[in-house]
Amino acid sequence: MIEYVALGLGLIYIGFLIYEKISLVRQRQRIPHVIHVNGIRGKSTVTRLIGAVLRDAGYKTMTKVTGTKPIIIDPFGNEIPIRRLGPANIREQIKMVRLAAKYGADILVIECMAIKKEYQAVTQNNMLNADIGIITNVRKDHQEEFGHSMESIVEALAETIPAKGRLYVFEETQNQFEKHIENKQAEVRIVSHFEGDETIDFYPENIAIALRIASDFGIAKEDALASMRRYHRDIGSLSIYHWDDTYLVNGFAINDVDSLHHTYVRLQSLSVLKGRDVTILLNNRIDRPRRAMEHIEFLKKIQPRKVMVVGGFYRQVKAALDQTEVTPYHHSAQLDQPYVFAIGNIRKYGYQVIRYAEAKGTKYYG
Secondary structure, X not given: OHHHHHHHHHHXXXXXXXXXXXXXXXXXXXXXXXXEXXXXXXXXXXXXXXXXXXXXXXXXXXXXXXXXXXXXXXXXXXXXXXXXXXXXXXXXXXXXXXXHHHHOOOEXXXXXXXXXXHHHHHHHHHHHOOOEEEEOOOOOOOHHHHOOOHHHHXXXXXXXXXXXXXXXXXXXXXXXXXXXXXXXXXXXXXXXXXXXXXXXXXOXXXXXXXXXXXXXXXOOXXXXXXXXXXXXXXXXXXXXXXXXXXXXXEOOOOOOHHHHXXXXXXXXXXXXXXXXXXXXXXXXXXXXXXXXXXXXXXXXXXXXXXXXEEOOOHHHHHHHOOOOEEEEOOOHHHHOOOXXXXXEOOOOHHHXXXXXXXXXXXXXXX
């Protein structure tokens, strides 16, 4: 008797999976374009920029970002927080296809939320079937999931290249994906680096990608830039706060050390920060020891005047930086210093720092 019940339940479950698959295929067919944004850095910003440009141009556009906080942006520009009852799950992407179809969306712009190679493949091939793919860049991050070599990271990101679709990459990135592009018979659209003095985003490459997409959807450059100037930034995007004699840079979302060093060098060129000794606020996560060690290597390279540590690994940081003043971070008043670069992770203490900066000062940038 138990065997028959188990068999019946198994058949019901298989039937449900078949129905779900057929239903998902039909819903996906109702959406003319799905743009899948992948890469190591800049995914949330690029997703938001493209969504804003297409929406302003009259395309009924759904957008989903999974950056600092997961958000759905509907075709009217309303931001709807995603409520999760448990850990993040890639099945959210199925819900987004259904929601976009329900809204009658012309375009779904969606940030890749998968990290492991096999999950990236499932997301692209079994859920989204995006016809347009974007790879913002390739850098070393999430190595526990991606693997420890650049080749393994490329292999993982390549899973979201749309078969017989369009792939947007910078020329230097294209070379890394050459064999995967050929295998998937994808059409490559090369993104040219943005030249200009726009302050839309701290990273001009993000602007460049959005402009190339805009151009291919028939949107004039000036119209696209005007839309980008009005876009709503992710809470984790780089910003600079100013109060009294303090400038605080929110760099919590910059997780890989290559991007961190690139950002630090660019910050040093800003006139308001020149000549100011930098204090690093490092918010570690105790469950990410590898990332903490990578941050220590970054600190050894730049040799800041002072480092404040919170969230774990204080002893390791202090031992590694014998020429630097290393102290624990306990309270917000410690942030009242000439130049603070806040890095690591935004969770818990990071949010407290941002709330303090917002209450105490004004945004100089971001």
